[in-house]
Amino acid sequence: MLMLQRVSKARVAGPVGALLRWSSTVRLTAESYPQVKRLDFGQITPQTVDFFKSVVGESAVVTDQDDLLFYNEDQMRKYRGQSSLCVKPKTTQQVSEIVKYCHEHKLALVPQGGNTGLVGGSVPVFDEIVLSLSGMNKIRSFDHTSGILKADAGLILENADNFLAENGYIFPLDLGAKGSCHIGGNVAANAGGLRLLRYGSLHGSVLGLEVVLPDGTIYDSMNALRKDNTGYDLKQLFIGSEGTLGVITGVSILCPARPKAVNIAFLGLESYEAVQNTFKRARSELCEVLSAFEFMDRQSQWQAKRFLKTSHPLAQDDPDVDVPEYPFYVLIETSGSCKEHDDAKLETFLESIMEDGTVADGVVSQDESQLKTLWTWREGISEASNMDGGVYKYDVSLPLPVMYDLIEVLRARLDEHGLRSISDASKPVVDVVGYGHIGDGNVHVNVIVREYNKTVEKCLEPYVYQWISDHHGSISAEHGLGFQKKNYIGYSKSEVEIALMKDIKSKFDPQGIMNPYKYL
Structure with a gap:
């Protein structure tokens, strides 16, 4: 039994301490969105397949239709392409030869990492060639003094972090999908993750990249220094470009020292105002040891409870x-170099917010096992949201005072249209849940549905994007634009910004072969 240390209004006593299923039943994207037409790209021929086999070997070319389902279908089981060919290179030179061939024959391709994206950006729409980076998964070097890691883009995030842990460092990004996502894909999507509050965005952590450009040219800035004031910082163009400007094949990233002490507090609060006040005080009172501040509404915890099938951390006293x-x-997560110091700071903070009624209830972890268990109640929400059939995910940024208003507005809108009911199976929408990263203004809105439904989609879009725009937010905080949001970029970017992005795209990729139908 999980024996968590209970937080009370009296003094805090003691030390503070799925496999995815890929199925052909998912409707083709081209059928779901008939307004999107295939562009004038070349066709795959037997000669194409033979050439790729000569480059990467026969075993690294996938043509079997059953095997291709994984590469054609997205994690959300919402989008499915029609690719008949997946190529899995093992070196940057092989990637270069593949991309050069595609450029010469005007063949469209989709760079793909762990295929954990949530906006349809990592799978084909029509018959694009899938370029999987899964075979490029090596650590190239690590500097134990500076903390600079250089690795292949296909290295799984969790594997990178495990390697760094053995050397006293930590990867400056943590995601729920860390067991399958690739660091190259993380960079391509500019993933934010759970600890951006502590370590900042990838725009600051990534020191250099190796990228194969749309004509096969290799751009290499892997030896970049932390300080280099000569010319344009070109690598920044590829961070968040979602494979539309080139294929990221290598990453050089600055990694912080790994904390020696980590604590978790899991708290119950009576209002969103109390959430904001707790965050404000945590930043002030926990200061340098505060590494994560996540919030969840009750609906998200109820969904997680159904999925995890175990006792909620704050309900163990009443089964x-x-x-x-x-x-x-x-x-709340704290992490630092001195356990006694961190324990004392967290204990003092918890005493204060409990005594004045800001927080109603709470528990603190006592060991590493409990740390992981408490995190599952936050990280498990995303997967739990899929268990009823499907989910419309909106990962957005908003000013903190209005961040949760969006969830309440969407619940009311779906109710007005007669679409939401948690108990009525005749209604397509089960519920709307909200959770996210208070520290960076990122809220995840999950509209849980029994099946993907055009009526629901029309009710949500573009309404949700207009609401975000009206409240000076961003329609994508960390998952990117992909296929889902490409038509709505105008709600976050001005005409001047969009024109500049299109100009950059046309300069890098005049034939438009890199991840077409996405982004812009």
């Missing part, structure tokens, strides 16, 4: 309660 009635929950 008859599924999820306590607190409207909001907060997970």
